[in-house]
Amino acid sequence: ETGVTQTPRHLVMGMTNKKSLKCEQHLGHNAMYWYKQSAKKPLELMFVYSLEERVENNSVPSRFSPECPNSSHLFLHLHTLQPEDSALYLCASSQDSKIGRELFFGEGSRLTVL
Amino acid sequence: AQSVTQLDSQVPVFEEAPVELRCNYSSSVSVYLFWYVQYPNQGLQLLLKYLSGSTLVESINGFEAEFNKSQTSFHLRKPSVHISDTAEYFCAVSPIQGAQKLVFGQGTRLTINP
Numbered sequence: 001e002t003g004v005t006q007t008p009r010h011l012v013m014g015m016t017n018k019k020s021l022k023c024e025q026h027l028g029h030n031a032m033y034w035y036k037q038s039a040k041k042p043l044e045l046m047f048v049y050s051l052e053e054r055v056e057n058n059s060v061p062s063r064f065s066p067e068c069p070n071s072s073h074l075f076l077h078l079h080t081l082q083p084e085d086s087a088l089y090l091c092a093s094s095q096d097s098k099i100g101r102e103l104f105f106g107e108g109s110r111l112t113v114l
Numbered sequence: 115a116q117s118v119t120q121l122d123s124q125v126p127v128f129e130e131a132p133v134e135l136r137c138n139y140s141s142s143v144s145v146y147l148f149w150y151v152q153y154p155n156q157g158l159q160l161l162l163k164y165l166s167g168s169t170l171v172e173s174i175n176g177f178e179a180e181f182n183k184s185q186t187s188f189h190l191r192k193p194s195v196h197i198s199d200t201a202e203y204f205c206a207v208s209p210i211q212g213a214q215k216l217v218f219g220q221g222t223r224l225t226i227n228p
């Protein structure tokens with residue numbers, strides 16, 4: 001199994017739908033992250049979890065709701081999204097949330113909002 | 115706050131030619147510096163990082179980067195590229211204190227032509 005697995009790889013949803021993105025890491029890490037990768041824009045950090053507690057919320061709209069039930073799993077619940085939310089959503093993990101730790105990324109979930 | 119500027123969005127080079135991918139950053143505090151690589155249809159992977167010590171850091175596949183504090187730069191170089199180096203390269207910085215918070219540049223797409 002790869003270190004960080006994201007599902008689904010592709011998702012198309014309408015603005016009124018509710019869906020979830022899932023991330024699972026098999027590396028024994030204690031920190032997990034959600035990043036948003038839009039075309040021609042820098043990766044944007046959305047959320048950071050350390051030992052299942054949210055330690056960073058980067059002014060993300062409430063239509064994105066993260067959940068971290070344990071140190072191996074991270075979800076991003078989506079509801080009433082906008083077309084501009086279409087992007088590649090990347091999950092990452094690291095040993096802990098200390099500075100300088102290497103981040104291990106999943107392959108991403110490509111979201112299209114119609 | 116930190117920001118990262120990658121001056122070239124795309125860099126085409128011929129195989130076995132040298133390449134330099136430029137990265138400049140802005141920060142009011144000291145930072146650690148990173149280069150991540152994203153091969154087609156894959157997640158980001160750490161290529162190399164500067165935390166302290168020698169300002170010249172190397173990766174296992176022949177890339178190197180030099181931290182220049184006075185010019186606030188961390189350019190990535192390779193003396194001879196291969197087809198397999200085709201990927202998108204992201205420069206990132208993180209403040210040396212506080213929680214892990216990587217700030218990424220927009221990325222540079224490196225295309226190697228035979």
